[in-house]
Amino acid sequence: MSEAPQKRRRVQRSPSPGYKLDDDDNYVPYVPVAQRRQEKLAKITSWTANSDRDRARRQKEEMEEQEDAEKEEERRREKARKERTLLMEAQEVHTKKDIEGAYSKKTDYQKAEEADAEILAAIASRRKLASDLELATGVQYTEPLKSSWRPPRYIRERTEEQHKKIREKHHILVDGENIPPPIEHFQDMKIPGSILDFLKTKRITDPTPIQLQGIPTAFAGRDLIGIAFTGSGKTLAFCLPLIMMALEEEAKLPLVRGEGPVGVILCPSRELANQTYENVLAWCEALAKDGRYPHLNTLLCMGGISMGEQSHVLNKGLHIVVATPGRLIDMLEKKKFTFNNCKYLCMDEADRMIDLGFEDDVRNIMSFFKRQRQTLLFSATMPKKIQDFAQQSLIKPILVNVGRAGAANLDVLQVVEYVKQEAKMVYLLECLQKTAPPVIVFSENKNEVDDIQEYLLLKGVEAVAIHGSKSQEERQYAIKSFKSGAKDVMVASGVASKGLDFNDIQHVIIFSMPKEIEDYVHQIGRTGRSGKTGIATTFVNMNTPEQTLLDLKYLLMEAGQKVPPFLASIDDPRAVQGGSLKGCPVCGGLGHGISNCPKLEDTQRRQMASHRAANDAGGGF
Template sequence: MQFTAFNFHPTLLEGIEASNYDNATPVQEQVIPIIMAGKDLIASAQTGTGKTAAFLLPMMNHLIGHHHSTKVSGLILVPTRELAIQIGQVIEGLSYFTNISSIAIYGGSDGQNFVAEKKALQTGADIVVCTPGRLLAHLKMGYVDFGSIQFLVLDEADRMLDMGFQDDINTIISHLPKKRQTLLFSATMPEKIRRLARTILHEPAEINIAISKPPEKIVQRAYILHEPQKLPLVKYLLQTIPHRAAVVFCGRKQDVKQLARELQHAKMKVAEIHSDLEQSQREEVLQGFTSGRIPIIIATDILSRGIDVDTIDLVVNYDVPHDGEDYVHRIGRTARAEADGMAITLVNEKEQTSFAEIEQLLGKPVEKATMPEQFGTTPPYEPRLKRPHGGSGRHNGNNNGKRRNFNQPNAGRRR
């Protein structure tokens, strides 16, 4: 389905074309008509499905003819500054030929940014994208007027609640007019999300698209190994698998720093992102990554939901994520839009049970790759999972505990 079928304003269609959007994704086909009809919405969609444009385009189309030059009309709440920046950049691209103004408001920036944010909130920006904590800081100063809000979007609502933003969200919503259109997007739909939806949505439409499953086009593989084998294997994978852009996720920032140093010593162009960096430093790294100047980023989970770069074709999990949702969001950084991608997870002996639980969430085993001979022997894959009746058993995927061979040259082939 082409975007012209939605009857968007001509200036918005110009921005869509300039942003290289071709055909609408399935989530966009379902969500856009609902929002354009003025209905509240609760939507569950996996990462990489195009949900950002799904809520931005109908909102922007409406605001082109109904914007208030001195008021905020659309408010988008997000869990992280990286996601706020990302959505802000998408708005800038799509609104280039329109009269829509916008600003991204997030913590961790300097006093000069706070002054600019204050000015935008006082003089009016059509769309404000923000993290709850930062917006609450402005609200407490008493100069924010949200009386003209027409749209409220909660993006990655499950993540915001997991991060403890429930009270902040409730306080922010108390400053908004009751007559508004509210859109809630979440990767998962636990009871706490449904409770929130019941309190802030009015007779919402509900859309569910492939909850908690990564796109099928992502090639997933796992190496079962000993912990000391991880670092040399990562070097090998990054040197032998062709890629335009790669992200290596580590659970701890100490591992990020160590791995970045080792890869730099190996003469590889890499940069790191973690909470010890200033916001300006993170933005500089991301700019280098999106431009292609830096082909490899080593990052903590701070980046797992906060980056949308179409050229990422390789994701490596240096360790097993804490749960299935984190796994889905990590590997969802690749195979964006219509592209393909590969996700490789390194699993040591202590992480086997956690990885088997992720396989249960996926509904199928992840292919176990054969370790190249030069790295030595590896442990068998023998995770211990609790059976439904309370006992324990071994989970061996679909290979009876034996790792299957895969064609190493094909492993790195760009699809």
């Protein structure tokens, strides 16, 4: 049964609000949000513009005030200029002209001095003399090696003033910290009696100036730069300390096979190495002769000889090595011996050894050292540049200088003669009559050496020749026969001028004057050795460079020798310009500056040649 439909009730709605559109008093129109933002932004922008205008106005006012101040200052200056007198202006003009004139009138000498300073600064920036390992790791030694040697008490108790008087008496110049005292007698140096007896047989009774200061310095373990005239006994000054050091090491604990050496002596030429080796051998044999001291083994290590002949030395403990750089590097690389316990390094003719020709070899050799070493550098010619370089490389070194570095031996009478090129050979025979043999004749040209020997042989003169292109056997034969007296004349290139000691050479003839004055000093130094006197005759002519003649002129003047008129007439442009005459810091020559140095030119030429050779070798397939 269906239900009856329900009745819906009427719902009453609330009345709708009424709006009076014509009521303007309370009506606020609706503004969209975007429009309100734009209006706000415009208002802020107007504020910013107003502040910028104010800032610009203030800046303009400041600039105007500054301009007014500058105009006022300019007016004041103008007024001051007008008030100055004509006299003041004239004085200022003269002063200005004097300054400008002094600048513009700078002499050629002053300009050359400035150029020399620049060149010297450029070549002075070289790495110090140390191994690559030490340079790479930054290893630096600050104190010299300790030594057990001490001078006698009465010498230790002397005052510094007494030491100074002894040095002045023997014309010794020293420089360095805590310099060991000079000792005037071998006995006071505590040298074994057997060596002293041997030295007496060679008529060596008292130390020479380089020895009386150099040997105590080396005995004390100090690094040393020794400079002295040729023939002044430098070899004994650096060999004896090494012998004593090796003797001390052997006494502590005898060396066995594979051990050593204790020290090494480096020489630039085979002849000099062989001569030094023979001296060391003789002194070591004299030391061991009386039976109280052990025998010391010495090895000669140089090119041109078979090292197999010295296998008996290598099979024992090695004490001393005398070597040339090339063969020594070869032996070290092949591990024939090591420098693990080596603590003494001496370089004879050191200016040549550490010059550009040998510097890389020396660094290579130093890389084999495993510990601190005592380093000694000796030469008759050591220019300022090399001295400065060496002092940076050594440890608190002592500089011992007997006379000016590069000066000629005062015991040699120097005679310079003008001889035409075509007349040299004939005049050579006349010069040979000045003194009895033996005589050495020097020439810079290898072919000329052979020509001179051939000419002398044709004239009945017993002559031998030696130069770098000859074999080692020929060179050794020439030196042996000349030293023994079998030959009267030796004709040589520069290879025989460095350090070689020949007995009783009374006369040296320089057939062709070398360009470098250092070579001349070494060549004339083959005579006048060990206190004896000698004569050096030098041929010059129009082929000799004027700069070389100027160097020669100053060297003669320094040594108090007679200067021939043709040399005296040569003017030094530096003297004409009023400059001070200073020696060349590269080669020590007194007649030129570094910008005209023949040694520097030769070094640069060799460098360029080596670079060219390297580039040519690397450019092909």
